[in-house]
Amino acid sequence: MNIYADSEKNMQRGIIIPEKEAIKLTEMKPEVHTLRLLTLNMHKGFNVFNRNFVLPELRDAVRSLSTDVVFLQEVHGSHNRHALRHPNWPSVPQYEFLADSMWPEFSYGRNAVYPDGDHGNALLSKYPIIRFQNLDVSIGTIEQRGLLHSILKVPGHDEVHAICVHLGLRENHRQQQLKLLLNLIDSFPVTAPVIVAGDFNDWRQRADQILSAGNMKEVFVNHQGKPAKSFPARWPFLCLDRIYIRNASASNPEVLSRKPWSHLSDHAPLIVEIHL
Numbered sequence: 001m002n003i004y005a006d007s008e009k010n011m012q013r014g015i016i017i018p019e020k021e022a023i024k025l026t027e028m029k030p031e032v033h034t035l036r037l038l039t040l041n042m043h044k045g046f047n048v049f050n051r052n053f054v055l056p057e058l059r060d061a062v063r064s065l066s067t068d069v070v071f072l073q074e075v076h077g078s079h080n081r082h083a084l085r086h087p088n089w090p091s092v093p094q095y096e097f098l099a100d101s102m103w104p105e106f107s108y109g110r111n112a113v114y115p116d117g118d119h120g121n122a123l124l125s126k127y128p129i130i131r132f133q134n135l136d137v138s139i140g141t142i143e144q145r146g147l148l149h150s151i152l153k154v155p156g157h158d159e160v161h162a163i164c165v166h167l168g169l170r171e172n173h174r175q176q177q178l179k180l181l182l183n184l185i186d187s188f189p190v191t192a193p194v195i196v197a198g199d200f201n202d203w204r205q206r207a208d209q210i211l212s213a214g215n216m217k218e219v220f221v222n223h224q225g226k227p228a229k230s231f232p233a234r235w236p237f238l239c240l241d242r243i244y245i246r247n248a249s250a251s252n253p254e255v256l257s258r259k260p261w262s263h264l265s266d267h268a269p270l271i272v273e274i275h276l
Contacts, residue, residue, distance in 0.1 A: 031156025032127075035274045038062065039071035039197035039243060041166070041267040044079075044119055045094055048232065048266045053086045058264045059098050065271065069152070070103065070124040071197040073166040077110055079117035095122035102126075109134030109148035111166070121148040121164040121198065128153040137180045139173040147181055157276055161188050165198030165242075174201060178210040185214045185246070193276050194246040199267065202227075203238045211244055219243045219250040219272050228255045230268045241270050249275045 040062075045055035062070060076082070076094045083089040090097035099106045103124035111120035111134075120134070132150040139145075148164040165181065167174045185194060196216065200207050205227060208218055220228040220243070227239035236257050243253070250272050257268040 029155040032154050033156065033276050035069055035154070035160075035195075035276065036065070036067045036271070037069050037071070037195065037197065037243070037274050038065060038067045038269055038271045039073075039164075039241060040269040041073040041199040041241065041265060042075060042094075043265040043267065044074050044076050046265075047263055048234065053082070053088065054264050055090065055094060055097065056088055057260065059100065061260050061264060062098060063100070063102055067271070068126045069162060069195075070098070071162070071164040072098070072122040072124070073164065073199045074119055075108070075122040077108060077118045077120065079119075081116045095124065098122075099124045105129045107132040107148060107150045109146045109164070111136075111138075111146040112144040121146055121166055123148060123150045123162055123164050125150070125152055125162075127155075127160075130159075135180070135184065137167075137177045139168060139170075139176055143168050143170075143173065145173075145177060147177075147184060149184060154276065157193065159189070159192050160276065161185075161192055161194045163194070163196045163198075165196060165200060167198075167200050167202070169201055171204060171206070175206070175210070178207055182211060182214050185211075185216065191247060193248045193274075194244075195248065195274060196244040197242065197270070199240055200242045201240055202242065203240060205239060207242060215246050216244040217246070219245060219253045220270070222250065223253050228253070228270055230255055230257075230270060232266055233257065233264075233268045234262045236268050241267060243270055243272055245274060251275065 105125045108122045109120045135147040150162045152160040229236040230241040231238040253272040
């Protein structure tokens, strides 16, 4: 297990803006104190049971929300067999197809590689991504998992740390991965805003206790007293997806479980406003 696997072969990003230039550009803009955020396990662009390829419809739905930052899990970087099978398969990676002209910056962490292609986590942002790394938190060889850590330059703030998460299916693996996540968070400046979102697979609801050691607060728990039910998308009853924050507050958390969302993935997206 290589916790800090951040080699170029495992990561890709969108428009590259040098850090000094990004800082200069954002300093010229009005301060931003609210980020509209979405997180979604997009099931590699297929609906439930992989019956239909729905990535174009998913892009339209995501764009309609006018979010500032989008956390995505199970995103294909490439898949040669699917590209031959589906006429509307995009000629660019799925995260780039989704970003289009709405999110000028994106980062991608490749977690799983196989003969036909690869998939991983992605982050789309309206604000410059000044640095990022993909941390390999795979336990053993069966499941490939990662933490995509991106540092955003939001006007009025030095750094905003955004971590896109997809944890394992096994409880003992998740426990180890949550501790690795906590170690990463503990390395950040104590006053920096931190946002952690994604598919935790935490149906036993153990993550809060571990991440509370890093002063991380889950937005749905804070507002509604319990995590959001997000799986399966059509009839959600399991609490798999989460949004945690530190040095920030949140409002209007919502599970998007109605059409079209209920037919675009096996997970329902979570959306919230983050106040910096």
